[in-house]
Amino acid sequence: MIGASERRLLVVEVGLVALAALLDPRLAMILLIWFAGWTVNTGIARSGTRAAATAVPVIFGITVLILWEAVVRLFDVPGVILPAPTAIASAFAANAPTLWTDFVQTVVKGALSGYLMGCIAAFAVALLADRFDFLRRGLLPVGNFMAALPIVGTAPILVMWFGFDWQSKAAVVVVMVFFPVLVNTVAGLADSQAMQRDLMRTFGASYWQGLVKLRLPSAMPFIFNGLKIATTLALVGAIVAEFFGSPVQGVGFRISVSVGQLALDMVWAEIVVAALAGSAFYGIIAFVERRVTFWHPSNRG
Amino acid sequence: MTDNTAPISGQGAGVGRSARAALRVRALGQTALPVLTVVVALLGLWYLACIPMNAAQSVLTASRAGIEVMPESPRDRRGMSGAALALANPGPAVAGAFAQDRPRLPAPHQVAIELWNSTATVSPTSNRSLVYHAWVTMSATLTGFVIGTSLGILLAVGIVHSRVMDMSVMPWAIVSQTVPIIAIAPMIIVVLYSVGVEGILPKAVISAYLSFFPVVVGMVKGLRAPDAMQLDQLRTYAASRAQTFFKLRLPSSTPYLFASLKIGIAASLVGAIVGELPTGAVAGLGARLLAGSYYGQTVQIWSALFGAAILAALAVGVIGVIERVALRRMGLR
Known part of the structure; x- marks a missing residue:
C-alpha cells in the first residue's frame, strides 16, 4: 500500500532525478542512489520489527558508502582530497x-x-x-x-x-x-x-x-x-x-x-x-x- | 540581639540579622569553605611538587654558584630521581625551586605572573598577548559552535518528526559519541587548505562537528521529553504538528538544549585548540602550546593552558547564566 503523500514524494523524486539528468547525468545517478536507499529504508522502517531497528541504520550506512564511492569515481575527486571507501579498504x-x-x-x-x-x-x-x-x-x-x-x-x-x-x-x-x-x-x-x-x-x-x-x-x-x-x-x-x-x-x-x-x-x-x-x-x-x-x-x- | 559573636549555625541562628545574610553565611560554610580548602590543598601540593620536579636544575645552579651539593659529580646526580636529589640537598633544592627560567614545573605564582604579563601589560593586538591568541581560538570556536549547534538542532527536529530519519541517523549519532572523531582534525585542516580554504574556517569546521553530535543527541532527548499525556492533550486541542512543536516540544527541550550547549562549547574549544596543532599555526592557544613545547618554554605552556581553562570556564559560565535566566523566565526553575 502506498499512501497519497508517499506517491507525491515519489513524483517529486522522479522529477528531481529527471531534472538532474538534464544538467549532469552523474548528478542524477547520485540522487538515484540516495532515493533508492531512502525508499528501501522507509519501507523497512514501517514494518517496525526488531530486525528493522538494525537493518535500517545498516542500510543507511551502506547507502552513504556507495554514495561516497560514486561521488569520488564519477566526479574524479583526487585521492588527496577524499579517497574512495574501496581505496581506504585496500590501504x-x-x-x-x-x-x-x-x-x-x-x-x-x-x-x-x-x-x-x-x-x-x-x-x-x-x-x-x-x-x-x-x-x-x-x-x-x-x-x-x-x-x-x-x-x-x-x-x-x-x-x-x-x-x-x-x-x-x-x-x-x-x-x-x-x-x-x-x-x-x-x-x-x-x-x-x-x-x-x-x-x-x-x-x-x-x-x-x-x-x-x-x-x-x-x-x-x-x-x-x-x-x-x-x-x-x-x-x-x-x-x-x-x-x-x-x-x-x-x-x-x-x-x-x-x-x-x-x-x-x-x-x-x-x-x-x-x-x-x-x-x-x-x-x-x-x-x-x-x-x-x-x-x-x-x-x- | 546585639551580640555579634553568636554562632551562626546554632539554635536561633540568624536572629537579629537579615535572613538572607544568614543563609549566605551558612551556604559559605556548606560549599565555599570545602572548595577553598581543596583548592588551597591543591596549590600546596603544586608548590611541594615543584621542589623535586625542579631539583636537578636548582642543584646544578647551586653547584655552579660554588655551593656544596651532595653527590659531587654531575654524573652521579644524573641517575638520581628528583625526590632523592631534593632530599640530599634540601637547602638548594627549596631555594631554587620556585624562580627558575625554564622550570620543569613552574610554580603557581610564576604562571600567574606570566598570565598577568601576557594579558594586562601588552597590547591585545600584539602577538605576545594571550588575549590575542585567545581571541583567535575563540573566534573559530564560536563560529564552529554556532554552525554545529544550528545543524544539530535542525537534525534533531528532523529525527523527532521522521521515523525513517530517526532509525537511520540516530544510531550513527550515538556511535559517533564513542569514537574519537577528533582524530580527523589534522586531515580536515590539510584537505581544506589544499582546496584553498584557510584562516579560521577549517578550525571552525572541526569545532562544528565536535559540537554537532552532542547537540543532536541531547536535543532529540529534549524534544521527546513531553510525555504521552501532554501530547494527547495537544491533540485534543486539534493542534497542528507545527503548533505542537513550538508550544510544547521546543519549550520542554530547553533544559536539555542548555545541557548539550555546555558540552558542545567545551568540545568546540578542544576542537579549535587541536585544530591549531597539525599545521603549525602561528596564532591561537593551541599554537602557543605547540610553540612552548618546541622551545621548552614551560611557563608559556602553562599560561596558555590556564588561558584555555579560563576561556572554557567563561564560555560554560556564560551559557549557565543564560540558562538560568531563560529557565526562570519560562517558569521552569
Whole structure:
C-alpha cells in the first residue's frame, strides 16, 4: 500500500532525478542512489520489527558508502582530497601489520593502561570523598569544574615530563579520565535514599558494610556512566598526545605523518582503527554494565 | 540581639540579622569553605611538587654558584630521581625551586605572573598577548559552535518528526559519541587548505562537528521529553504538528538544549585548540602550546593552558547564566 503523500514524494523524486539528468547525468545517478536507499529504508522502517531497528541504520550506512564511492569515481575527486571507501579498504588491508602496531602502541599501551590507572585513582579518591563529607563538598564542585576544561592541553607538559613513549600518553589519559569518573562516582555514592541508609543503620551495618552492600551497588549506574564517558576521552587523549611527539608508531603519529605526506587513504584507515577501537571499548564497558546493573530499570524489559 | 559573636549555625541562628545574610553565611560554610580548602590543598601540593620536579636544575645552579651539593659529580646526580636529589640537598633544592627560567614545573605564582604579563601589560593586538591568541581560538570556536549547534538542532527536529530519519541517523549519532572523531582534525585542516580554504574556517569546521553530535543527541532527548499525556492533550486541542512543536516540544527541550550547549562549547574549544596543532599555526592557544613545547618554554605552556581553562570556564559560565535566566523566565526553575 502506498499512501497519497508517499506517491507525491515519489513524483517529486522522479522529477528531481529527471531534472538532474538534464544538467549532469552523474548528478542524477547520485540522487538515484540516495532515493533508492531512502525508499528501501522507509519501507523497512514501517514494518517496525526488531530486525528493522538494525537493518535500517545498516542500510543507511551502506547507502552513504556507495554514495561516497560514486561521488569520488564519477566526479574524479583526487585521492588527496577524499579517497574512495574501496581505496581506504585496500590501504587498510595492505597496511594491516602497521595498523596493528599502531593500535597496540596507542590503544593498548597508551589508552588502556592510562584508563585503568585513572579510573582506579578516581575511584579511590571518590571513596575518600565518600568517607569524609567535607572532602566531598569540596571535591565535587572542583571536579565538575575540571571536567569541563580542555584537559587535552596538558599533553605538551606531560610529553615533556614522561618522554615520547606510551608513558606520557598514559599520563594524559589518566588526567583526562580522572575527573569524569571521580564526579560520577561521588555523585553515585551519594545517590542512595535516606530510607535505605536508615534501614542499613537499623541492621547495625558498619560504614564498610553500608558501602559494599548498599551505596556501591546503587552507585553502579553512575560509575558506569563515568566509565563510558572516559572510554572516548581515553582514546582522544592518547591520540592527541601523539601530536606533541611520539615514537615512530601510534595512531596519532601515523595520522599526522600521513596527512603530511597527503596519504589520505592511510589516514582514513587509521581513523577506521580508532573508530573500531572506540566502539569496541565502549561496547565492552556497556556489556559489563548490563551484567552488573541487571537490576536497573533501564536494563529490564 | 546585639551580640555579634553568636554562632551562626546554632539554635536561633540568624536572629537579629537579615535572613538572607544568614543563609549566605551558612551556604559559605556548606560549599565555599570545602572548595577553598581543596583548592588551597591543591596549590600546596603544586608548590611541594615543584621542589623535586625542579631539583636537578636548582642543584646544578647551586653547584655552579660554588655551593656544596651532595653527590659531587654531575654524573652521579644524573641517575638520581628528583625526590632523592631534593632530599640530599634540601637547602638548594627549596631555594631554587620556585624562580627558575625554564622550570620543569613552574610554580603557581610564576604562571600567574606570566598570565598577568601576557594579558594586562601588552597590547591585545600584539602577538605576545594571550588575549590575542585567545581571541583567535575563540573566534573559530564560536563560529564552529554556532554552525554545529544550528545543524544539530535542525537534525534533531528532523529525527523527532521522521521515523525513517530517526532509525537511520540516530544510531550513527550515538556511535559517533564513542569514537574519537577528533582524530580527523589534522586531515580536515590539510584537505581544506589544499582546496584553498584557510584562516579560521577549517578550525571552525572541526569545532562544528565536535559540537554537532552532542547537540543532536541531547536535543532529540529534549524534544521527546513531553510525555504521552501532554501530547494527547495537544491533540485534543486539534493542534497542528507545527503548533505542537513550538508550544510544547521546543519549550520542554530547553533544559536539555542548555545541557548539550555546555558540552558542545567545551568540545568546540578542544576542537579549535587541536585544530591549531597539525599545521603549525602561528596564532591561537593551541599554537602557543605547540610553540612552548618546541622551545621548552614551560611557563608559556602553562599560561596558555590556564588561558584555555579560563576561556572554557567563561564560555560554560556564560551559557549557565543564560540558562538560568531563560529557565526562570519560562517558569521552569
